[in-house]
Amino acid sequence: MKELAFLAFVVCLLMVVPTQNTRAETTSNDVEQELQSLGLQSAAEIMSAIETGFLQGRLTPDEMVSLLSNLAAYSGEREDKEILLLTIARALKDDSLPVTMLIDKVEEGLARKVSLQTIRQMISGRANLLAEVRDLLYMNLIFTSSEYGQENCLVLPLPRFDFLVTQIADTLANYQESGRSPLEGYLIYQEMRTRLSMLQQNAIIPAEDVELILERIKPESLTHILSNVLGQQQQ
Amino acid sequence: MHKDDLEKLLRDTLQREVSEERHYLDGLDKKIVAELTGRLPRRGWFHTLTRLFVQMQRSHRRQLAVIGITAVIFLFLGIFVSERLPLFRGLFSAYDEQHTTTITANSDGGQLLFVMPAPGAQTVAVVGSFNNWKPILLTDEDEDGIWLTNLSLTPGRYEYAFVVDGRWWGQDPLADEYVRSFGGYNSVRYVGHTGDNI
Amino acid sequence: MSKEEESSVYHVQDEVSLLRASLGGEVEAWGEIVSRYKEAILGLCVGFLRNHPDAEDISHDTFIRAYENLHRYHMEKRFSTWIFTIASNLCRNRLRYRRRHPIVPLPVQMEGGCSPAITIAQEDRQAQIRQGLSRLSYRYRAPITLRYYNDLSYHQIARILSLPEGTIKTHIHRGKARLRQEIGKMEVVNHAQG
Missing domain, CATH: 1.10.10.10 (Winged helix-like DNA-binding domain superfamily/Winged helix DNA-binding domain)
Structure with missing residues (x-):
């Protein structure tokens, strides 16, 4: 009986092991190789930021390999590609921001065959928005460290906090990019509420996160943020 | 400079900088107290209500009464506001419409059907945030001009567009919403956890 | 009880009692908390911001905001970390604001040496x-x-x-x-x- 069980175990092992081996996982080394192939001056700074992103769970090697290989294949000046990557790297490392939205926009821009300068303009505006929204949450005492206030959702784990920052910043960016006035605080708030409600109805985010944001963030703060970002872009 | 010297110097320097602010520090506690005392009446009804809730823990009956009365007040206020003010009426109806859209969205848990009518097209693809904007081809097996593909997606909010013979189409009639992007449009679909948005 | 007597009562109380009293609306108790933490908070702000007028501003705002949000603080946690977190986030915000609205820094000079x-x-x-x-x-x-x-x-x-x-x-x-x-x-x- 024991022999039979052992045999079954070995068979199972043989079935499982090959499937795991055939799935070649993308690693940090692959990302570094892709980055080297771009021949950028600030490759070391960018790589160090990317590694921070991996450690924080804010980036995956797969998405970075995809971004870097798409950038390498794209026609355009090397400097423009470098600035794009530096914008993302600095948002991630110096400002400690979630950057999925920025990467997604670069990928979309490349797929749409938009000029690198246009993509750069868009993501630097969005990076500013991410920072402003993150600070707005801080100002309203919604933090990411795990020591305080879990009962009233004052403190959120990093992925949940990042997701909220990203969703709010993306809503504001969409509002702004559609050419509407930053002074209509009530309309901006309504857009944010709609976005969060849709996410909640689809069980993508917990109801308490939505309540937390709607309770603490006021329309005038959103107006303030958009006006600030617009001011920075015009400088 | 020795390690400990620098640390001591740092401490001394910052302490000195703070001691230079003595004039400011001396009056700070009184200033804060005066400011907060002046503000207190503005807390008004909320503060009273909070206090009531704290006190009512002592009496179960009183607790029920307070909750009941508060609920009734808010119910009437809600009805009054939503019925009388056109601004709010618009707001609630817009919200309801969107709610309906989500419920009827053509998605089955993580499975999302993408459909694009394009008779005579050579290639139809869908690109989106679910796949780093790399094209996924749609097929038209019965050659009726309706191209489709079914994608299995994890829960999330996805922006996408169709690419028909190299041309972008960002407004899918099945989308939950549209957004402007790079001067064009993107469609948006929300994918809920299985069974949430059938 | 006179005001002086009241503040001397607070003077000898432990931190948790003071925080409880502050939560109950006793602003004088909060005044005692301010006097215990004001140097620490101002030092933090001076160190973070390197600009004394801004540091004074943010120290003041920290105590006001902390009082307004005191109901969100959990008594079993360390109060100093909570209030330092508020101060450091307010400083961060001010620094961001200063990037857009810079001021000319005053030359470094020592006073009262x-x-x-x-x-x-x-x-x-x-x-x-x-x-x-x-x-x-x-x-x-x-x-x-x-x-x-x-x-x-x-x-x-x-x-x-x-x-x-x-x-x-x-x-x-x-x-x-x-x-x-x-x-x-x-x-x-x-x-x-x-």
């Missing part, structure tokens, strides 16, 4: 540290201030700045190295000028 205990050499050293700190980037300045002025552990600093403990250690280490470099440069310049 007439005590015989403070030698000229010490004065010079402290002036160099002040300049060096102002040139240091925020990411190094913030943990250095919390570590050497506020005497906090790496763990507490990590909580306050929402960064991993390892990163805090690295930033403090690198920050000090840069500070030494800056001071070295200043000494070379002074020597050349002198």
Whole structure:
């Protein structure tokens, strides 16, 4: 009986092991190789930021390999590609921001065959928005460290906090990019509420996160943020 | 400079900088107290209500009464506001419409059907945030001009567009919403956890 | 009870009692908390911001905001970390604002250094540290201030700045190295000028 069980175990092992081996996982080394192939001056700074992103769970090697290989294949000046990557790297490392939205926009821009300068303009505006929204949450005492206030959702784990920052910043960016006035605080708030409600109805985010944001963030703060970002872009 | 010297110097320097602010520090506690005392009446009804809730823990009956009365007040206020003010009426109806859209969205848990009518097209693809904007081809097996593909997606909010013979189409009639992007449009679909948005 | 008597009552109370009393609306109790923490908070703000008017502003705002949000504080947690977190986030915000609305920094000058205990050499050293700190980037300045002025552990600093403990250690280490470099440069310049 024991022999039979052992045999079954070995068979199972043989079935499982090959499937795991055939799935070649993308690693940090692959990302570094892709980055080297771009021949950028600030490759070391960018790589160090990317590694921070991996450690924080804010980036995956797969998405970075995809971004870097798409950038390498794209026609355009090397400097423009470098600035794009530096914008993302600095948002991630110096400002400690979630950057999925920025990467997604670069990928979309490349797929749409938009000029690198246009993509750069868009993501630097969005990076500013991410920072402003993150600070707005801080100002309203919604933090990411795990020591305080879990009962009233004052403190959120990093992925949940990042997701909220990203969703709010993306809503504001969409509002702004559609050419509407930053002074209509009530309309901006309504857009944010709609976005969060849709996410909640689809069980993508917990109801308490939505309540937390709607309770603490006021329309005038959103107006303030958009006006600030617009001011920075015009400088 | 020795390690400990620098640390001591740092401490001394910052302490000195703070001691230079003595004039400011001396009056700070009184200033804060005066400011907060002046503000207190503005807390008004909320503060009273909070206090009531704290006190009512002592009496179960009183607790029920307070909750009941508060609920009734808010119910009437809600009805009054939503019925009388056109601004709010618009707001609630817009919200309801969107709610309906989500419920009827053509998605089955993580499975999302993408459909694009394009008779005579050579290639139809869908690109989106679910796949780093790399094209996924749609097929038209019965050659009726309706191209489709079914994608299995994890829960999330996805922006996408169709690419028909190299041309972008960002407004899918099945989308939950549209957004402007790079001067064009993107469609948006929300994918809920299985069974949430059938 | 007179006001003086009232504040002397608060003076001897422990922190938790003071916080409970503050929560109950006793503003004088909060005044006692302010007087216990004002130097720590101002020092944090001066270290983070390197601009005294802004530091005064943010210290004031920290105490007001902390009072307004006191119901969100959990009594079993360390109060100092909570209020330092608020102050550090407000500082971050002000720094961001200052990037868009810069002001001309005042030259570093020492005030009130007439005590015989403070030698000229010490004065010079402290002036160099002040300049060096102002040139240091925020990411190094913030943990250095919390570590050497506020005497906090790496763990507490990590909580306050929402960064991993390892990163805090690295930033403090690198920050000090840069500070030494800056001071070295200043000494070379002074020597050349002198």
